[in-house]
Amino acid sequence: MIPIHDVNPLRRTPWVTYGLVAANVIVFLLMPAAAHSLVGQVSLGELCRLQAFVERWGAVPVELLHDQLPALVPTGQGAVGPRGVGCLLGPPAYQKSPPLSVLTSMFLHNSWSHLLGNMLFLAIFGNNIEDRLGRVRFLLFYLVCGYAAGYGFALTTPDSTDPLIGASGAIAGVLGAYLVIYPRARVWGLIPVLFFLPLRVPAWLMLGMWFVLQALYATGYGTAQAGAVAYAAHVFGFVLGALLGLTLRRQPRRLV
Structure with a gap:
């Protein structure tokens, strides 16, 4: 089910939610090759620059758990060799803080569909959580859930060298909080049946089904693409968001 609108009035303009959406869109447009992915005209050089960019600013599980860079990383240059076309590897020419990479990874997306799907959920459900928590606490809540999702995913895949990118772990925390704070709020959605x-x-119902599917996909059931999507990060973010939501819903609404 694709959410399109919730029936849950606001008391004020959700400027932090709007700011997060704008920041994600702007970062995506500045990423190498990503902005051109909509038309499919991406050269080898652009793809290699994108791979190097994501490797540098994404959250890599091995780096998070061992706090060290690999010996070889993509250089951002393409090459044609006896084994075909690919990207050149070389020693990292930069310093990288693995903990900081969790923060930067929250603003990176690999395609328009990845970006727009995440921003749709954030825009629909984030505004009410911001309205409930207040702007400052909502921003902190969002970042904490993103970090929990990143490190939780790293613990489930400790040997992975694939960069984790996307805001979905932090947004999953927003969904978890929404579920426990506004369980009876009505949500309009689209069901793809023919x-x-x-x-x-x-x-x-909508968010509960979403979480059950994420948990099943995280175990490898129901999808052949479990390795391409960090479903475990969604689970960690959602669970922490729900737990925090249980404590926060008993507190009065904040205005700042």
Whole structure:
């Protein structure tokens, strides 16, 4: 089910949510090759620069757990050799802080669909959590959930050298909090059955089903693409967001 709108009025403009959406879009447009992926005209050089960019600014599980860079990383240059076309590797020419890479990875996306899907969920559900927590606490909540998702994923894949990117871990925390704070809020969504059928359902049903699917996918059930999507990061972010939401919903609403 694709959410399109929730029936949950706000008391104020969610400037932090809007700012996070804008920051993610701007960073994506500045990433090598990513902005051109919509038309599919991406050269080898652009792909290699994108790979090097993601390697530098993404969160790599091995680096997070061992706090050291690999001996070889993509240089951003393409090459044609006896084994075909690929990207050149070389010693890292930069210093990298693995803990800081979790923060930067939250603003990186590898395609328009990846970006727009995440921003849709953030825009629909983030505004009410910001309204409930206040702007400063919401931003801290968002970042904490993102860090929990990043390090949680690293613990489940300690030997992985594939960079983790995307805001979905932090957004999963927002969904977890929304589920426990506003379980009865009505959410309009589209169900792809032959064609897109609009339906209004309670938040607990939509977000609960979303979490169950993420948990199943994280174990490898129901998908052949489990290695391409960090479903475990979604699970960690969602669980922490729900736990924090349980404590925060008993507190009065904040205005700042």
